Amino acid sequence: MNGRDGPFPAPPGEREDPLVTVHRVGSRIEIAAASPAAAALGLTRGMPLTQARMLVPGLDVRDAEPEADAGLLARLGLFAARRWTPRAALSGADGLWLDLDGVAHLFGGEERMGRRILHFCARAGYAARLAVAATPGAAHALARFGDRPLILCPSGAEAEALAPFPLAALRIEEGVLAAARRLGLESIGELLTMPRGPLQRRFGQTLLTRLDQALGRAAEPFDPIVPEAPPSAVLHFVEPIATAEAIDHGLSELMARLVATLEKAGLAARLFTLLCSRIDGAEQSLRVGTARPTRDGAHLLRLLRMKIESIEPGFGLEAMRLVAYRCEPLGPRQLSGDRPPPDLALLVDRLAGRLGARRLFRRSAVESDVPERSVRRVGPLASAEPWPAWPRPVRLLSPPERVDHVLAELPDQAPLRFSWRGRMHRVRRADGPERLYGEWWRRRTEADSVRDYFQVEDEEGRRFWLYRRGDGTDPRTGGFDWYLHGVFG
Amino acid sequence: MPTSLARAERLAALRAEVRALESATAGEGRPCLPFGIESIDSRLAGGGLAAAALHEAAGDRDGLFDEAAATLFLAAIAARTHGTVLWALARRDLFAPGLALAGLAPDRILYAECDRDEEVLAVMEEGLRHGSLGAVVGETARAPMAATRRLQLAAEEGGTPALMLKRRKKPGEDPLDLPSAAVTRWRIGCAPSSPLPVAGVGRPRWRLALARQRGGEPHEWIMESPDAEGRLALPSELEHRPHRERLAVA
Numbered sequence: 001m002n003g004r005d006g007p008f009p010a011p012p013g014e015r016e017d018p019l020v021t022v023h024r025v026g027s028r029i030e031i032a033a034a035s036p037a038a039a040a041l042g043l044t045r046g047m048p049l050t051q052a053r054m055l056v057p058g059l060d061v062r063d064a065e066p067e068a069d070a071g072l073l074a075r076l077g078l079f080a081a082r083r084w085t086p087r088a089a090l091s092g093a094d095g096l097w098l099d100l101d102g103v104a105h106l107f108g109g110e111e112r113m114g115r116r117i118l119h120f121c122a123r124a125g126y127a128a129r130l131a132v133a134a135t136p137g138a139a140h141a142l143a144r145f146g147d148r149p150l151i152l153c154p155s156g157a158e159a160e161a162l163a164p165f166p167l168a169a170l171r172i173e174e175g176v177l178a179a180a181r182r183l184g185l186e187s188i189g190e191l192l193t194m195p196r197g198p199l200q201r202r203f204g205q206t207l208l209t210r211l212d213q214a215l216g217r218a219a220e221p222f223d224p225i226v227p228e229a230p231p232s233a234v235l236h237f238v239e240p241i242a243t244a245e246a247i248d249h250g251l252s253e254l255m256a257r258l259v260a261t262l263e264k265a266g267l268a269a270r271l272f273t274l275l276c277s278r279i280d281g282a283e284q285s286l287r288v289g290t291a292r293p294t295r296d297g298a299h300l301l302r303l304l305r306m307k308i309e310s311i312e313p314g315f316g317l318e319a320m321r322l323v324a325y326r327c328e329p330l331g332p333r334q335l336s337g338d339r340p341p342p343d344l345a346l347l348v349d350r351l352a353g354r355l356g357a358r359r360l361f362r363r364s365a366v367e368s369d370v371p372e373r374s375v376r377r378v379g380p381l382a383s384a385e386p387w388p389a390w391p392r393p394v395r396l397l398s399p400p401e402r403v404d405h406v407l408a409e410l411p412d413q414a415p416l417r418f419s420w421r422g423r424m425h426r427v428r429r430a431d432g433p434e435r436l437y438g439e440w441w442r443r444r445t446e447a448d449s450v451r452d453y454f455q456v457e458d459e460e461g462r463r464f465w466l467y468r469r470g471d472g473t474d475p476r477t478g479g480f481d482w483y484l485h486g487v488f489g
Numbered sequence: 490m491p492t493s494l495a496r497a498e499r500l501a502a503l504r505a506e507v508r509a510l511e512s513a514t515a516g517e518g519r520p521c522l523p524f525g526i527e528s529i530d531s532r533l534a535g536g537g538l539a540a541a542a543l544h545e546a547a548g549d550r551d552g553l554f555d556e557a558a559a560t561l562f563l564a565a566i567a568a569r570t571h572g573t574v575l576w577a578l579a580r581r582d583l584f585a586p587g588l589a590l591a592g593l594a595p596d597r598i599l600y601a602e603c604d605r606d607e608e609v610l611a612v613m614e615e616g617l618r619h620g621s622l623g624a625v626v627g628e629t630a631r632a633p634m635a636a637t638r639r640l641q642l643a644a645e646e647g648g649t650p651a652l653m654l655k656r657r658k659k660p661g662e663d664p665l666d667l668p669s670a671a672v673t674r675w676r677i678g679c680a681p682s683s684p685l686p687v688a689g690v691g692r693p694r695w696r697l698a699l700a701r702q703r704g705g706e707p708h709e710w711i712m713e714s715p716d717a718e719g720r721l722a723l724p725s726e727l728e729h730r731p732h733r734e735r736l737a738v739a
Contacts, residue, residue, distance in 0.1 A: 344573060344599075347619040351601055351612060359602040363585040363595050375585050384595035387586040389717070394564070394587035395557045429682060429690045457690050461679040462554040486584060487553045488693065489561035489591075489679070489714060 018056055021064040022049050032064035036127075069093065077225045084117065087224045092171075095143065097136055099222065114150045136222070137214030138162060141169035141188075158215050163189030170210045176203050188214075231265060232323040233257035240279050240316025247276075247311060247320075251304060254322040259297040268293035268330035272300060276311055277319040284311050288353065291381055292345040293328040299346050306353045348380045369436045371485065372398060390434070391455055393465045393486030400483035403466060410480070411472025414454045418466070420484055425458040432456075435471070450477040455488065463488035522569060522650060526712075526723055529697075533673070534704035538566065541648045542672040543641045547655040547664040549678030549696060556656060558695050559677040561591050561714060563626055563652040568592030568719030570650065572623035575616040577601045577609040579628050580656070592719030597623070610636045617643035617651055624650045630658040631667070638670040665700055673702040680711060683724060694724060 018038035020031045029049040038059070043052050053059055070093060077096050081088040084107070087099035098117075100110060107113035110132045121128035131142030133153040138161065142151045145165045153161045162169065165188050167180050180203065185191060191199070191211060200208055212218035233254045241247060251274065262268060270293050274286040288303040311317075352360050361377040364384035368374050371392065378384055401420065408415035414430030432454030438446030450471040457463045465486040470478025523530045523537030530536050538544055546563050548555025560583070567574045568591055576583075576598050585595055601616075603609045606629045616625040617640065625644075632640075632653065644651040653671070655664030665674050676698040683691035693714040699707050713722040 344621055347575075347616060347621070348599070350615055350619075354611065354615070355601060355603065355608070361600050361602075362598065363600065365586075365595065371584075371586075380599055384598075386594055386596075387589055389590065390586075392586040392590060393557065393584055394560050394591075395553055395582045396584035396587075397582065429685075429688070431689045455690050457682055459681070461681040461694070462552070463679065463682070463690065463693060486587070487557045488587070489554075489558035489677075489695075 017058075017060050018043065019060040019062065020049075020052060021062050023064040023066070032066075066093070074225070078227055081225045081227050084113070087222065089222055089224050091136070091140060095140065097139070097222070099224075100132065111150070111152055114152070118150060133158060133161075135214055135216045136220050137171065137210060138216075140171060141165055141214060145169045159192060162214060163187065163192065167191065170207070170214060172207055172210055176207055179203060180207075230323050230325050231258060231261045231267065231269070231327065232321060233261065234319065234321045236319045237317065240318050242313040242316045244308065247308060247313065247317065248305065250317075250320050251308070251322075252301060254320055255297045255301050255304075258322050258324060259295050259300075262295040262324060262327075265327075266329055266331065267324070267327040268295045269324035269327045270294075271325040272304070273323045273325065274304060275321040275323065276313075276317045277321075278314045279316050279318050280314055282314065284313075284317075286311065288349075289357070290345070291348045291352070292343075293326075293330055294345075295324075295330065296346070299349065303349055303353050306350075345381060352380070368439065370439060371396065371436075373439075391431070391488070393463075393488045396486040397484060400467070400485040403482045403484050406468075406482045408468070408482075412452065414456055415466065415482065418482060420464075425462070425464070427456045428459050430454055430456040433468075436467075448474075448476050453485070520648070522566060525720055528723060529710060529712075529721075532699065532705065532708045534702060538650065539672050540570075540650050541645045543637060543644050543651040543653060543670060544673045544675070545653045545655055545665065545669060545671040546675040546677060548657070549676045549698065551657060551660040555678045556654075558679050558693075558714070559654055559675070560628075561587075562675065562677050562695070562697070563654055564588045564591045564593045565715035565719035565721065566650070566652055567624040567626055568597075568715070570623035572621065573597055573599055574623050575599050575601060575612070575625045577603055577612040577616075577625070577627040579603050579606060579609050579630070583628075590717065591715045592717055606631055607636075610640065613640055613651060613653075614643045617647045617649050620647035620649060622647075622649050624652055626652045626654065628654045628656055630656050630664070632669065634668045634670065641670040641672070671701075674700045676700050683713060692722075697721075 018041055019035040020038050020043055021033045022029050023032040024030075031043060031045055031047045031049065031052055033045060034043045038056070041056050043056065043059075049061065053061075073090060073093070073096070077088050077090055080096055080098055085098045085100060085103045087101075089097045091097045100113065104110045104113050107116055114130050114132055118128055118130055129143050129146070129149045131139045131146055131151040131153065133139040133142055134155040135158060138153060138158040141162055142153055166186060167177055167188060169188065183202075188211075196208060209218060213220045235250050235254050237250070241250065254274075271287065271289050276284040278284065286304060286307050288300065288307065290300075290303070294300065348360060360380045362380060362382060362384045363375050364378045364382070365387045366374050366376045374387060403418045403420045405424070406415045406418040412433050414432050415427055417424060417426045419425065433452035436451045436453060438449035440447040449469070451467045451469060452471065453465060453467045455463065456466055464484055465488060466482055467485055468478070468480060468482050470480045472480065519535060520540040521535050521537035522540050544566070546559040548557075548559045574593060574597050578600055581602075585598070588598065589595060601612045603612055609627045609629050610632060613625050613627040616622055632655075640651050640653070657664055665676065678696040678698075680694040680696050682693045685691040695712050695714060697710045697712045699709070701707060711724055713724055715721055
């Protein structure tokens with residue numbers, strides 16, 4: 001997982017209807033989780049679905065998605081590792097451990113930090129419970145079995161705090177729990193008073209290890225989440241630099257280092273940002289995007305150099321940093337053999353750098369009979385759909401130009417003569433009509449409209465694409481006026 | 490007559506010298522784009538349009554109609570190449586379905602929308618130097634001599650044909666009267682279409698004029714407009730005339 005997947009999706013708000021998620025256990029379907037409304041009706045985790053349906057008619061039942069839940073928890077963990085503490089770890093399928101050593105004071109102490117975290121979770125739409133303790137085991141038990149959403153347990157008071165909790169709070173498996181229950185052992189406090197020797201003989205080492213870990217008598221491994229930093233290269237200057245040549249030289253050096261890093265990691269990126277720190281503390285940044293992931297240093301340098309003049313060095317730059325975002329895996333490069341033809345994506349990047357990405361495009365067909373709507377722009381490397389092979393002009397007038405003094409027989413004869421831009425044209429040859437109907441699903445006013453298109457040629461060989469609004473009999477379909485819409489070659 | 494013989498020899502030597510001075514692509518055996526029509530190809534130096542060179546076309550008369558014909562003429566040349574075609578636009582009236590009818594399918598054209606003529610020229614040059622394109626088409630009103638020379642050099646370097654459509658800014662001006670480094674310069678005019686036995690518009694015809702070419706003579710033809718694969722055609726009644734008359738026309 002990494003952090004570029006955007007913000008956490010907001011879960012649905014408070015539901016009035018009871019909702020449960022279910023999963024299959026063996027041959028029966030059990031409740032995996034119940035919403036607060038469902039829990040208030042007595043539905044609990046592990047209850048068979050048939051029983052739940054009997055208790056609550058009209059229950060909203062969804063399938064549990066453990067993978068999606070784990071993914072969300074991992075993202076939350078990554079966020080915690082970036083925002084709150086450098087050491088965060090997953091705790092089971094439903095919790096996170098945050099190591100607060102040396103960070104709590106940055107957030108105003110343990111209690112304030114805890115409240116802030118709870119507040120964050122509430123704003124993001126999650127009900128959270130939090131406990132601060134000296135050992136992961138104690139925190140785990142207090143967060144899940146405590147009576148308040150935020151519990152602070154002073155160091156050394158774990159035994160006292162955990163004593164009233166059931167044995168399940170110790171993270172031990174079901175078999176051991178059942179055996180303890182048979183012997184009448186219910187709470188952790190009872191366990192603490194028992195001699196260790198018989199306990200180990202009867203229940204095995206796990207129970208004692210978990211107990212020791214909760215009380216801080218045994219160490220517990222901690223597997224922190226390591227946030228992935230985007231590959232980058234940094235250059236600090238002894239003397240501030242200000243000239244274009246020096247910046248260009250620094251940029252080449254940075255690019256060489258970054259490309260080496262990317263090559264080693266087998267990555268290529270689609271977005272590169274150059275950050276320049278000025279000595280007055282201001283930051284200047286340049287960014288270039290590429291159409292395909294790349295780690296071609298020469299190409300990227302060319303793209304960055306096009307924009308290098310937009311850097312204002314002021315009194316000088318003291319550091320430059322080049323970061324590669326949106327990395328994707330890219331295999332090693334072939335060094336010998338036939339030279340492949342130059343890649344079109346490189347040209348697209350260069351032209352997009354010059355013109356702007358929006359002014360580079362392909363044109364693709366749209367399923368529309370109306371000529372001006374039959375074309376849409378798609379990306380420069382996207383595939384484009386062809387049009388049906390009807391006669392269409394090569395230049396289209398937008399908007400269509402009115403033609404006057406049209407002599408044409410209604411309802412469906414081509415014009416015999418017309419004037420356009422003050423000049424009379426006599427029609428020698430004509431084809432048509434090609435009738436196009438308005439698209440009623442787009443606009444109400446188009447519901448009845450009709451255009452009759454004619455291809456006509458005048459005595460000098462000019463070829464026009466004319467249309468008449470209306471079908472020639474019914475005035476509701478259009479005003480029977482004529483327009484020039486395009487010219488054929 | 491020894492003097493005239495000596496003069497002929499000297500002329501031949503000078504011609505060879507000039508040919509050697511001209512860039513390598515203008516020599517024999519260069520790649521070219523033939524029209525596939527004997528009467529045109531035989532008039533072009535090298536038996537076709539030089540593949541790595543700049544070619545210009547403009548409408549014969551004022552107005553949109555001849556310009557549209559010139560557009561289709563260049564589109565048809567581009568359609569006969571292989572690979573993507575970069576089309577640098579300065580105005581927004583080009584209609585892609587019409588280009589598709591001349592054999593240039595939409596998935597072969599990459600459009601670059603430019604504001605000024607200088608941008609069109611710069612985009613063309615970038616595309617030509619890249620070397621992977623089938624052809625580069627640009628629409629400009631004015632291109633100074635230096636710019637056309639740059640384009641010609643870029644075309645030679647990338648081995649890509651550069652096709653420039655010269656559009657008129659004002660009525661009455663001739664877009665081809667400026668000096669240019671283009672290897673061929675064409676003037677296209679609409680002519681009445683091929684007659685059909687029934688009512689209707691037949692296959693369009695053009696008056697195709699080769700106004701200037703480097704290393705060759707100007708000439709004029711009547712041609713039929715490109716088919717769905719970008720091939721022009723000789724009007725059938727010209728082609729099927731008796732042999733002697735045909736020679737007189739060609």
